Amino acid sequence: KYKDQMSKMREGPGKNAVKQKALRVLKQKKQYESQAENLRNQSFNMEQVNYSTQMLKDTKVTVNAMKTGVKEMKKEFKNVNIDQIEDLQDDLADMLDEANEVQEALGRSYGMPDVDEDELEAELDALGD
Secondary structure, eight states, X not given: OHHHHXXXXXXXXXXXXXXXXXXXXXXXXXXHHHHHHHHHHHHHHHHHHHHHHHHHHHHHHHHHHHHHHHHHHHHHHTTOOHHHHHHHHHHHHHHHHHHXXXXXXXXXXXXXXXXXXXXXXXXXXXXXX
C-alpha cells in the first residue's frame, strides 16, 4: 500500500514521510511476528510441561498399582502350600486310576467268546464289497 503511494509521489519531504511511516509499520510487523513466535514457543513449552507432568502422575499410579499387586500376591502366596497342592494332585490321580479300574470291571464281558480282531476287520471289508 505504501509502496504504491510512494511510486506516485515525487522526491521530497512528503515521500520521505511516507517512507518513514512504511518503515515503522514494517518494524512493528516484525515485532508482532516475533512476539507471536515467542507466545507459540511459550505455549508449546507449557504443553510439554503439562504432558510430562501427566505422564509422571500416570507412572506413579501404575507403579503404585504394581506395588499393591505384588503385596497382595505375597499375601495370598502365604496361604498356598505347594506340598498340599502336590498331595492333592496325587490324590486326584489315584482316584482317577481307581475310577478307571471300576469302569473296566463294569465293562467286562461274561461268557463272550474271544473274537479275533483280524477276522472282524476282514468281515467289515467284505461287507463293503
